[in-house]
Amino acid sequence: MKTELSLFERTLTFHRFPIRNNELLQAWDAGDEYLISHIEELELTSSKRILILNDSFGALSCWFSAQHQVFMMSDSFIAHKATLENLKRNSCNDVTLLSTMDEIPNEIDLVLMQIPRNNRHLVWILSKLRQSVDEKCPIISVNKAKEIHSSTLQLFEKYLGDTKTSLAWKKHRLVFSFANCTPVPNVDEEVRWEVENEKMSLVNLPNVYSGESLDQGARLLLEHLPSEDLTDFIDLGCGNGVLSIKLARLNPNASITCVDESFMAVEAARRNLNNNLQTQPEITCIANNCLDEFETESASFIVCNPPFHQQQAITDHIAWQMFCDSKQVLKKGGKLLVIGNRHLGYDIKLARLFGHTQVKTVASNNKFVILQATKY
Numbered sequence: 362m363k364t365e366l367s368l369f370e371r372t373l374t375f376h377r378f379p380i381r382n383n384e385l386l387q388a389w390d391a392g393d394e395y396l397i398s399h400i401e402e403l404e405l406t407s408s409k410r411i412l413i414l415n416d417s418f419g420a421l422s423c424w425f426s427a428q429h430q431v432f433m434m435s436d437s438f439i440a441h442k443a444t445l446e447n448l449k450r451n452s453c454n455d456v457t458l459l460s461t462m463d464e465i466p467n468e469i470d471l472v473l474m475q476i477p478r479n480n481r482h483l484v485w486i487l488s489k490l491r492q493s494v495d496e497k498c499p500i501i502s503v504n505k506a507k508e509i510h511s512s513t514l515q516l517f518e519k520y521l522g523d524t525k526t527s528l529a530w531k532k533h534r535l536v537f538s539f540a541n542c543t544p545v546p547n548v549d550e551e552v553r554w555e556v557e558n559e560k561m562s563l564v565n566l567p568n569v570y571s572g573e574s575l576d577q578g579a580r581l582l583l584e585h586l587p588s589e590d591l592t593d594f595i596d597l598g599c600g601n602g603v604l605s606i607k608l609a610r611l612n613p614n615a616s617i618t619c620v621d622e623s624f625m626a627v628e629a630a631r632r633n634l635n636n637n638l639q640t641q642p643e644i645t646c647i648a649n650n651c652l653d654e655f656e657t658e659s660a661s662f663i664v665c666n667p668p669f670h671q672q673q674a675i676t677d678h679i680a681w682q683m684f685c686d687s688k689q690v691l692k693k694g695g696k697l698l699v700i701g702n703r704h705l706g707y708d709i710k711l712a713r714l715f716g717h718t719q720v721k722t723v724a725s726n727n728k729f730v731i732l733q734a735t736k737y
């Protein structure tokens with residue numbers, strides 16, 4: 362796997378975060394190279410204020426920090442961590458890290474964006490750019506050409522302003538826009554819906570997983586959460602916090618820790634727990650990579666509906682890290698409750714970690730299986 366990006370007689374070294382043995386995926390893509398080449402050819406004067414949106418692992422931030430003041434905005438804790446580590450690795454200048462819930466800084470001269478997968482998140486970002494960025498500031502976005510549909514460009518026109526595209530290069534295309542559409546759109550940050558049969562009302566921020574409706578796996582898991590007078594639990598990959606709310610109602614004395622790598626998920630979970638619980642349990646909601654830096658043998662129960670992709674890549678390495686971390690963080694006798702698609706083979710992974718006799722099937726249907734692993 363290539364770790365050195367060489368362009369314009371400069372070489373920088375990039376790794377994904379977290380670093381894995383036998384990593385097959387690069388920490389940047391042809392879209393990053395296309396943006397860098399395009400901007401270098403413009404020969405900008407130095408010290409521009411550049412806003413970089415959704416830099417995956419920090420390649421753009423590192424590159425442009427050499428001559429400019431960079432603000433990197435992303436909803437991903439992992440992107441923030443990767444950017445910090447790659448900045449350090451290449452002895453780059455500091456960059457200001459922001460989440461996509463933060464205000465856009467004043468007097469931005471140039472905006473560069475990796476177009477996000479989720480259209481609601483895209484619309485949210487476009488509307489914020491329209492509200493905050495000067496009409497003359499170039500906004501240049503990039504994605505794989507096959508991901509830029511005419512409907513995507515219509516979103517740019519509707520929520521941002523004048524938009525045109527480049528020719529494709531290495532299967533990527535640039536999108537050039539200005540923040541000048543009228544009227545200035547006002548996009549609501551929250552979408553709210555009720556969870557059927559649960560007396561639960563959930564707010565969903567623009568980049569929250571399954572933010573338009575309840576995830577099918579979560580639906581099944583809601584029916585099989587334990588009522589065991591738990592003292593504490595962790596909701597690992599909490600999304601909007603739906604599982605925590607039900608688990609807290611079933612175990613009203615438990616303290617709750619919600620963890621997600623999306624800043625918006627963490628904020629949505631915090632709002633939803635506060636709005637949907639009558640009791641006032643101890644609630645901690647934090648952005649983190651799995652259970653990095655959690656104390657060992659500190660939790661009694663962990664519930665987890667793991668993700669199966671990281672940014673564009675389909676992978677089960679995050680689920681595996683979540684299971685390994687859970688084993689570390691659970692007390693002896695503590696339990697991990699997991700849901701997954703049947704074909705993902707989580708039973709084999711959990712048996713390998715916890716031991717065959719420690720894993721049981723709690724429930725299943727034709728699509729999902731719920732497994733419980735007990736630490737001995």
Ligand SMILES: C[S@@+](CC[C@H](N)C(=O)[O-])C[C@H]1O[C@@H](n2cnc3c(N)ncnc32)[C@H](O)[C@@H]1O
Binds near residue numbers: 649
């Ligand atoms: C399948 S969703 C489950 C969401 C919610 N618990 C539910 O059941 O609807 C998986 C969640 O894991 C989060 N996630 C992905 N990678 C993560 C990581 N490395 N550390 C913590 N959370 C992560 C995603 O942002 C997403 O919210």
